[in-house]
Amino acid sequence: MSYGLTDEQRLIAETARDFVDKEVIPRARESDRAERFDADLARQLGEMGYLGAPVAEEYGGRGLDYVTYGLIVEEVGRGDSAQRTVVSVQTSLVCGSIERWGNEEQKQRWLPKLCSGESFGCFGLTEPDTGSDAASVRTRAEKTDNGWRINGQKMWISLGNVADVALIFAQTDPSKGHRGMACFLVPTDTEGFSSQEVHGKLGLKASDTASLGLDGVEVGDDALMGEIGDGFKIAMSALDLGRYSVAAGCVGICQGCVDASVAYSTERKQFGVPIASFQLVQAMIADMVVRRDAARALVRRAGELKDAGEPSTVETSVAKLYATESSVECANLAIQVHGGSGYVDDHPVERYLRDARVTTLYEGTSQIQKLIIARDATGINAMTPPKPE
């Protein structure tokens, strides 16, 4: 779907496609098998300008529009969702938040290193007891003479073991609810900060996932991003960008499923003919193509709204819901097209399914996206049910 793209956007997408074919795809299976986060490859993404692509050039980014960023993320997602997670977290959740909410000193200190891939950052919102209900974080930040003391735990944090800086969302005044939330830029070498690897994941095995401990972590006033009470707004604005990126990555998974299924079904013969000759196999491929195209169009719409500076929260949720669910569906169909061969990692399709599965969970589950979409349609907020009398 290259209609409506400028020559520059096409060129950037082609360059990303070449890079992914040459550098990302050949390493994806081994990293997945070894459950190894490939930091060198992640840094290469930075060298290519793919970490922080929409960040302004003065802070080390490329100043690209969101449609172009989506094209890059799609390509990386086609190659390896573990590396796509690096792009999404670093660019959308971390750099995007610092660029929008950070002061000049914070931007100068962190953005150039994050955009180049010299440093990694992580986004610490989720906790063992706080997932979809993000406003109820229990991590506590208490004022000290010189700054803040933070205590708490974070769970499921991508890049948490390799990050140099963590965005930590904490409650400063429990009586204020989400209006008491604040966001802190915490250097991960601060005393009292610890991380542990999360093992046993279904997919995204080559992505770094951590639980974080904050045990009396002391930071200065200069670590506070935005104002006290901005934490919830920062988290929601970050997720708006993050969901766009996840959706774009899932278009890449759908594309990868189509590519693999067409290649396999035109080669593999049964009953004396390529299996692509069978109408039931063609039907599966057609379903994948339709889902890929529809997901891509929804991602494009969300990107164009972002580029125009117009509200895009609902459209981003629509794109995220549809693209993530479609990536699961396409990967499932792609395995079916491959028969038994789709069940082992000689082909990428079983990894696509395992990696796609998490995308309907993180950055807001599919249920949460539906609640956002239907709240807009009906004017009724069904996110928080009435409490029992």
Ligand SMILES: Cc1cc2nc3c(=O)[nH]c(=O)nc-3n(C[C@H](O)[C@H](O)[C@H](O)COP(=O)(O)OP(=O)(O)OC[C@H]3O[C@@H](n4cnc5c(N)ncnc54)[C@H](O)[C@@H]3O)c2cc1C
């Ligand atoms: C591999 C991985 C990487 C991650 N990376 C990060 C990261 O970098 N940073 C970060 O902060 N978090 C991260 N997460 C956490 C992720 O965002 C959460 O898992 C997600 O928000 C869901 O929260 P939960 O797991 O606590 O599920 P819960 O909120 O407990 O939800 C469980 C079920 O209940 C449903 N549910 C909950 N509330 C409602 C409601 N109001 N109405 C209807 N249904 C509801 C959900 O849809 C879901 O089906 C990651 C998770 C994974 C698995």
